[in-house]
Amino acid sequence: MISDLTGFYYFYYSDRFVAEIKKIIASNENLTSLRIISHRTGGVLFASELAEQAPQLGELDNAKADFPSEVEQQLKQRDLATRMTERDGQPQLLVVNTYRNESEEPTFWVEYRFSFQTLARSLAAIRRQILVDLVPALALGLLIAALFAPLLIAAIRK
Numbered sequence: 001m002i003s004d005l006t007g008f009y010y011f012y013y014s015d016r017f018v019a020e021i022k023k024i025i026a027s028n029e030n031l032t033s034l035r036i037i038s039h040r041t042g043g044v045l046f047a048s049e050l051a052e053q054a055p056q057l058g059e060l061d062n063a064k065a066d067f068p069s070e071v072e073q074q075l076k077q078r079d080l081a082t083r084m085t086e087r088d089g090q091p092q093l094l095v096v097n098t099y100r101n102e103s104e105e106p107t108f109w110v111e112y113r114f115s116f117q118t119l120a121r122s123l124a125a126i127r128r129q130i131l132v133d134l135v136p137a138l139a140l141g142l143l144i145a146a147l148f149a150p151l152l153i154a155a156i157r158k
Contacts, residue, residue, distance in 0.1 A: 037065040039106040
C-alpha cells in the first residue's frame with residue numbers, strides 16, 4: 001500500500017490512505033508511529049501522530065526529518081536502517097526503509113517506530129511460568145531432602 005503513495009493515494013489521501021494507515025497501526029500493537037518523508041526535500045509528508053490535524057498530503061508545516069547520524073550513514077549504504085531509541089522513557093526500535101520508483105531512484109523514506117510491549121508481556125509471562133514451575137519443584141526437593149536426611153544421618157552415625 002505504501003508503495004502506491006506515489007500514485008493514486010495522493011488523490012485519496014483523507015478517504016483511504018489515512019484510514020489504511022490507522023488500520024495498519026491498530027493491527028500491530030507494537031507499531032507506535034509511522035512517518036513518510038520526502039527523499040527530495042527531507043520534509044515530512046505524513047505523520048501518523050498528526051494525521052487528524054493534516055487535511056492534505058504534503059509537507060507538514062515545513063517539518064524536516066532529522067534522522068540520527070547513525071541512521072543517515074546506514075541509509076547512504078543501503079535502503080534499510082535501524083536504531084534503538086527511547087520515547088517517554090520506553091525503549092523503541094526505529095526502522096527507516098527507502099522506497100524507490102520504477103527507475104530505482106529513491107522517492108521517499110518510511111520511518112516506523114516499534115515498542116516492545118508484546119516482548120515485555122511475553123517475558124513477564126515466562127517469568128511467571130518459571131516461578132509456577134520452580135516453586136513446586138523446589139518444595140518437592142526440600143520435602144524429599146527432609147525425608148531422606150534422617151536415613152542418611154542414621155547410617156552415618158552407625
